[in-house]
Amino acid sequence: MNTISYVYGNNLYLNITNRCMMSCPYCIKRKWGNKFEGNDLKLDVEPSYKEVIDVIKDPKKYDEVIFCGYGDCLINIETVKKISRWIKDNSGRVRVNTAGLANRYYGRDILPELKGLIDIISISLNGSDPKEYNDINKPMFEEESFGEVVKFAKRAKNYIPKVIITAIEFPGFDILKVERIAKEIGVQFRIRPYLGDEDN
Numbered sequence: 001m002n003t004i005s006y007v008y009g010n011n012l013y014l015n016i017t018n019r020c021m022m023s024c025p026y027c028i029k030r031k032w033g034n035k036f037e038g039n040d041l042k043l044d045v046e047p048s049y050k051e052v053i054d055v056i057k058d059p060k061k062y063d064e065v066i067f068c069g070y071g072d073c074l075i076n077i078e079t080v081k082k083i084s085r086w087i088k089d090n091s092g093r094v095r096v097n098t099a100g101l102a103n104r105y106y107g108r109d110i111l112p113e114l115k116g117l118i119d120i121i122s123i124s125l126n127g128s129d130p131k132e133y134n135d136i137n138k139p140m141f142e143e144e145s146f147g148e149v150v151k152f153a154k155r156a157k158n159y160i161p162k163v164i165i166t167a168i169e170f171p172g173f174d175i176l177k178v179e180r181i182a183k184e185i186g187v188q189f190r191i192r193p194y195l196g197d198e199d200n
């Protein structure tokens with residue numbers, strides 16, 4: 001049975017799409033066959049707004065309700081906006097995890113549409129220049145992507161109270177360069193562990 005939500009720590013994670021703007025060779029959805037902590041995150045059909053709010057029930061119960069899953073939720077932005085509005089109306093806290101390519105994907109600035117709906121946005125930046133970023137993540141927009149993600153993170157500060165850039169501790173990857181970029185653009189930085197085949 002496909003999982004559209006799961007609890008991890010004090011947070012509720014939402015899995016609303018498997019579509020993504022990247023084809024990261026390290027993606028755990030491939031390594032782990034779409035499984036996470038015993039949940040099958042492969043979606044045959046993306047859930048509707050109603051199906052998602054029915055599983056959330058009471059967003060106040062969680063520290064955060066997080067759009068995450070195996071895919072980039074902002075590829076399904078209208079559903080994200082509707083669910084987030086409902087969570088905020090019911091006193092919950094919303095976090096979006098994204099690759100940060102939504103503005104390039106839609107060809108417009110989507111960040112003003114998220115104002116008041118999202119409390120935290122976590123943007124992954126695995127790479128410190130266009131070539132390295134393209135080599136590591138295989139994004140849809142190739143070497144253009146790195147600059148797009150950095151621009152997205154900078155602009156996000158105008159609309160979302162907390163913006164975090166994250167980077168994975170790959171063996172041999174100079175994560176400090178990404179930390180410097182986060183500092184330069186004035187957002188927080190967080191290191192994420194590298195997950196191998198044995199970690200699920």
Ligand code: SF4
Pocket residue numbers: 020021022023024026027028029069070071072099
């Ligand atoms: S951005 Fe995330 S979901 Fe998308 S391919 Fe990369 S690791 Fe997988």
